[in-house]
Amino acid sequence: MVQSFAQVNGTVVIGGKQKGDDHATLEILSNNGTKGMMPPRATTAQITAMESGLTEDSKGLVIYDTDQNCLKTWLGTTWSQCNDRAEYTYVSGSIEGEFYEDTPVDGRNFIKIKINVTKPGLVCFGTYDFEALHDIMIISNPMYVKMTGEQELKLFLGGSPKTAGTEIILTDYYAFKDGELPDLARFNIDELKPKRIVEVPAEYTFVSAEAVGDYAIGVPVNSRNNYIKLKLNVTKTGLYDIGMPVIKSVQYDDYTDKDLLINTQGVFNETGEQEILLTVAGVNNNSNYKRQYPYIYNNYNVQIEDNKATIEVIGQVDINFNNFNAIDRALYKITDIGPVQGEYYWGVPLTGSNYMVATVNVTKPGTYNLGSIDVTNTSDDERNRFVERENFVKFRAMGTFHTVGMHKVLLQGSGITFKNILATDAQEFLILDIFDSRAIVDIMTELEEEGRADMLNVLVHFQEKPLKYKTAKCTFSATSIHGNYVKNSPLDSSHYIKVAVNITEPGLVHFTGQNNTSATNHVTFDSGLVYFDSVGTKEVILYGKGVFDGTNNNVDVYDVNNSVPLVDQYKILGFLETVSFTVN
Secondary structure (H helix, E strand, O other): OHHHHOOOOOOEEEOOOOOOOOOOOEEEOOOOOOOOOOOOEEOHHHHHHHHHHOOHHHOOOEEEEOOOOEEEEEOOOOEOOOOOEOEEEEEEEEEEOOOEOOOOOOOOOEEEEEEEEEEOEEEOEEEOOOOOOOOEEEOOOOEEEOOOEEEEEEEEEEEOOOOOOEEEEEEEHHHOEOOEOOOOEEEEEOOOEOOOOOOOEOEEEEEEEEEEOOEEOOOOOOOOOOEEEEEEEEEEOEEEEEEOOOOOOOEOOOOOOOOOEEEEEEEEOOOEEEEEEEEEEOOOOOOOOOEEOOEEEEEEEEEEEOOEEEEEEEEEOOEEEEOHHHHOEOEEEEEEEOOOEOOOEOOOOOOOOOEEEEEEEEEEOEEEEEEEEEOOOOOHHHHHOOOOOOOOOEEEEEEEEOOOEEEEEEEEEEOOOOOOOOOOOEEEEEEEEOOOOOOHHHHHHHHHHHOOOOOEEEEEEOEOOOHHHOEOEEEEEEEEEEOOEOOOEEOOOOOEEEEEEEEEEOEEEOEEEEOOOOOOOOEEEEOOOEEEOOOEEEEEEEEEEEEEOOOOOEEEEEEOOOOEEEOOEEEEOOOEEEEEOOEO
16 A cells, blocks of 8 residues: 555556556456456444544544444544434524515515534525415425534525515425425515516626526526626616517527526616626537637617527626536436325416425436426427426425435426316326427437446326416407517517406406417517406406517407317417507
């Protein structure tokens, strides 16, 4: 051993061959190369009991913990911890920022908590449950707590609050046990300020952009750990929409749903230097692009000519991608899908109470990306391309396995599915690892060869809506359109359609409208879900978005809930009203 550490000496080999690997100091192997070295092993209690007999001189001693299935190293005064779930007690918390009615939250809205950590490890804080119409939640993503003692964490929020008094229940998804999630704390949005009406885009200049987090080829980015810190010098307050191009209906750089997407919207209320966070989504699957310099755009400054968009470039950001093996994929097998949790109703959005739990046997630690494919509502071709219908129900779980053995994974449900004319109460979902964008047949071959996650089918049973989710019966009585519509200018909250309806049976309504389904660049108006608990004449507001190209000023407004969806087709309009606006 001593000889092997001398720089002038080669690798010392015990058994098997005369020359070892050049990178090894000491190599121990069997004649046939199929056996490895087994370190000393003991239970957690036995390893803890050894501490009294160890000193600083014993630093570096390695023992395998048979209870926690990991190697522990003596650090001189204590043992290293396994990369497992953290152990902590919740101390306190508060909800921060100002909230505005039906207005998206931003980086200034978060929950600040203190926890007292007794064992470092993984946590995944998120929303335990929330009412479907409140539209506010904690953005949940795994994080690793490295130190013991009291620590303060920021948990960012997502969504647009609609009701004052909304209660947000904090939980830790990694503390899932015996079919239950812990109820750690509860926070209330006590005050909702009136909806902010901002009619003009902000004006600003680029200062700097920094990519935060680890980025690896083939690994989906994590919105908690991966973001872009953007500094701007704001010269005029107003709306901002910053990121990659969001105009999907015109030609621009060839981004796909598998590329990185960067976007953040909000309002600058003050001038001067401002720092905002740009969310990053997607995955870079191209190993030829290990370093990317994506442009950051001002999506409010768009000029459209000959079906092509010219968008103002604010600046660039440098993103360095590690090799794929830097954050390698886990090897595992799905052994069981536990009972599907929550209640499922046709036409009702899923909430935090809708999830399923997968049991997996991990043979190699690494990253995982478990998800569902809607077998009932997708074609064979769509399933082979991993198509996820935007508004259909889906289940998803992403994270990292740090140890081998059996693990429980919570797949959170989201989305909404309307009942179609061929639907049965049991909807079939295919659960699999969706890291790859290749066809399912290719994935199956790889799974068989490498022992990766196999696929399991699970049935989710849907019911008719209870009274609080019932679709209202109503008729249009009057419509009016508001705002100043300018060619090639984006719509904002001052552009809306006001619809007067006669409610004959209480329930939910959802109105939407579009000026031309075939136009290369169209505007849309949408009310979202609105609940009426009484009959009579009511008023519904449909807010506009998009960029108007000046080709069609007629908007077809229809009731989504009273339409009849068909398999693999758009909805047949239940009833229709057309309104027009004046172009300036």
